Amino acid sequence: MTQKNQYKLNVNGQTVEVTAESRELLIYTLREKLNITGPHIGCETSHCGACTVTIDGKSVKSCTMFVAQAEGKEITTIEGLGGPDALHxxxxxxxxxxxxxxxxxxxxxxxxxxxxxxxxxxxxxxxxxxxxxxxxxxxxxxxxxxxxxxxxxxxxxxxxxxxx
Ligand code: FES
Ligand code: FES
The missing domain is CATH 1.10.150.120 ([2Fe-2S]-binding domain)
Known part of the structure; x- marks a missing residue:
């Protein structure tokens, strides 16, 4: 049986908890567990940038990071930049x-x-x-x-x- 752990993430100013295998890629956690579907999956090999998010002030391709590595970090996705009523x-x-x-x-x-x-x-x-x-x-x-x-x-x- 594959072991799953609890991870606490800060996404777009909110603290959320997810249960995932430590090797789960952050892009999948965002899209499939948290329903944050702004970051897209393109290549999954760090080439295209479709999955780019900001983590602790740096641009990161979220297909290159495990969810375990993102624990406790500040993550911002396109959803956190602005919305239909107040665009960035x-x-x-x-x-x-x-x-x-x-x-x-x-x-x-x-x-x-x-x-x-x-x-x-x-x-x-x-x-x-x-x-x-x-x-x-x-x-x-x-x-x-x-x-x-x-x-x-x-x-x-x-x-x-x-x-x-
Ligand atoms: S999906 Fe292409 S860089 Fe992440
Ligand atoms: S890939 Fe279609 S607008 Fe950039």
């Missing part, structure tokens, strides 16, 4: 600038982009392309993804200036 500036910009086609890569793209803009608040096109290199869009809509991230950066920076 990146969600708004992807919508405005057609930064998505089928949308499969979008939750991972946006979640990664939040960290990129924290690391580099006013990135050049080259810095965006480099910073987003771990996220693949099978629809190849990269031009508008870059445009969306630039627009969101401008929006976030303007809001910061207005608040000073």
């Amino acid at each position: 500036p990146l969600q708004e910009a992807f919508k405005e600038h057609h930064g998505l086609q089928c949308g499969y890569c979008t939750p991972g793209m946006i979640t990664r982009a939040t960290k990129l803009l924290e690391e580099i608040p006013n990135p050049t096109e080259e810095e965006i392309r480099f910073g987003m290199a771990g996220n693949i869009c099978r629809c190849t809509g990269y031009q508008n993804i870059v445009k969306s991230i630039k627009a969101a950066a401008a929006e976030i920076n303007a809001a910061k200036e207005a608040a000073q």
